Amino acid sequence: xxRAVTILGATGSIGxxxxxxxxxxxxxYRVVALTGAGNVAQLAADAIRLRAEVAVTADPARYADLKxxxxxxxxxxxxxxxxxxxxxxxxxxxxMSAIVGxxxxxxxxxxxxxxxxLALANKESLVCAGALVxxxxxxxxxxxxxxxSEHSAVFQALVxxxxxxxxxxxxxxxxxxxxxxxxEALEHATLxxxxxxxxxxxxxxxxxxxxxxxxxxxxxxxxxxxFGVRPDQIETIIHPESLIHAIVGFNDxxxxxxxxxxxxxHAIGYALHWPERRRLPVARLDLAQVASLTFRAPDxxxxxxxxxxxxxxxxGGLSGAVFNAAKERALDAFIAGRIRFTDMAAVVExxxxxLQGESGLVDAAMTLDNVMQTDHLARVxxxxxxxxxxx
Ligand code: NDP
Ligand code: MG
Numbered sequence: 001x002x003r004a005v006t007i008l009g010a011t012g013s014i015g016x017x018x019x020x021x022x023x024x025x026x027x028x029y030r031v032v033a034l035t036g037a038g039n040v041a042q043l044a045a046d047a048i049r050l051r052a053e054v055a056v057t058a059d060p061a062r063y064a065d066l067k068x069x070x071x072x073x074x075x076x077x078x079x080x081x082x083x084x085x086x087x088x089x090x091x092x093x094x095x096m097s098a099i100v101g102x103x104x105x106x107x108x109x110x111x112x113x114x115x116x117x118l119a120l121a122n123k124e125s126l127v128c129a130g131a132l133v134x135x136x137x138x139x140x141x142x143x144x145x146x147x148x149s150e151h152s153a154v155f156q157a158l159v160x161x162x163x164x165x166x167x168x169x170x171x172x173x174x175x176x177x178x179x180x181x182x183x184e185a186l187e188h189a190t191l192x193x194x195x196x197x198x199x200x201x202x203x204x205x206x207x208x209x210x211x212x213x214x215x216x217x218x219x220x221x222x223x224x225x226x227f228g229v230r231p232d233q234i235e236t237i238i239h240p241e242s243l244i245h246a247i248v249g250f251n252d253x254x255x256x257x258x259x260x261x262x263x264x265x266h267a268i269g270y271a272l273h274w275p276e277r278r279r280l281p282v283a284r285l286d287l288a289q290v291a292s293l294t295f296r297a298p299d300x301x302x303x304x305x306x307x308x309x310x311x312x313x314x315x316g317g318l319s320g321a322v323f324n325a326a327k328e329r330a331l332d333a334f335i336a337g338r339i340r341f342t343d344m345a346a347v348v349e350x351x352x353x354x355l356q357g358e359s360g361l362v363d364a365a366m367t368l369d370n371v372m373q374t375d376h377l378a379r380v381x382x383x384x385x386x387x388x389x390x391x
Contacts, residue, residue: 090114102321169246338390
């Protein structure tokens, strides 16, 4: 029987790895929708090759290009955020959520509402609206499977275990591009330097977030939301080899570590074939060659984002949406060369301070509308904070 699949964010790093796995066994799948944003040439090529029903670009200005690229192929073209949500609502068995940023939230919810299994790479959904995402999955009988490598690792370490026996969850971090830089040098870090990851090949935004550890900060919140553990049960450790993806500590002192090569096709494939394991085209580790696995505690001065994530977890409510949106905006500004690397955390902290103080804002009910309004407001505040700092 073929499985109907949709890939949201098909043109990105996770999307392309997902397509790689699906294309190897194309007869087993029927592709419903593929979505992208700026890269319509890739989107159209994949949609034609995989015979998708529809290809959607998030960017309405790219509609004509997409339509032209799909002419005569039988693949329908659509554009804009409503079209993204419509594509995610088309009946499918399995949907990959791999749009980057909070733009992935609404389409992911739409996929859950139609009862699909949602493979969640888009960690921002859980950071902004964890309770809403989990409740939507529950209400519609949809299942949420983690794709972030650390969370897939925790998920796998928990198979057959009782959550009551879990003492702690240890999320590993590579430490990113600047783990060995003097802290004083960070303010002069360039975009090119921040965009190169020591171990993983990923999209540019998450690579920069790895250098600042905003990515790990998001993952701490993601861990709490997904697994329901308390913040004080979640630890992070720098593990420069990136071979252990996460470790679960149990009440008898045992640590169950998940070890594997840094290849996202493992976590994607696990979510694709779950609850089975199937053969995957990833490298096999030669442990004698690896020789040693090392660990060190993260330096709080180098990675202020980790402290901010703890504050967000303590504050709760919609503060995750504020945190993520302010981070996205600060990251946009760093990429555009408007602020320095170290300014990102300072901007996010200032936006959190301002918005958490605004009456009722982060305590509003967690609905999609409230989350997106909060997201919008945090972006506006981030722009104001950056303008003030520049002026
Ligand atoms: P990429 O930047 O490589 O790809 C992002 C995808 O989202 C592309 O398809 C892009 O389209 C699309 N997109 C960009 N902006 C929008 C928008 N406003 N609306 C709709 N679609 C948009 O990102 P990654 O694949 O690296 O990451 C995707 C998600 O997975 C992120 O949430 C990331 O944190 C998470 N993740 C990624 C990992 C990795 O190894 N890459 C590991 C763990 C988690 P286009 O390219 O056509 O412009
Ligand atoms: Mg990760």
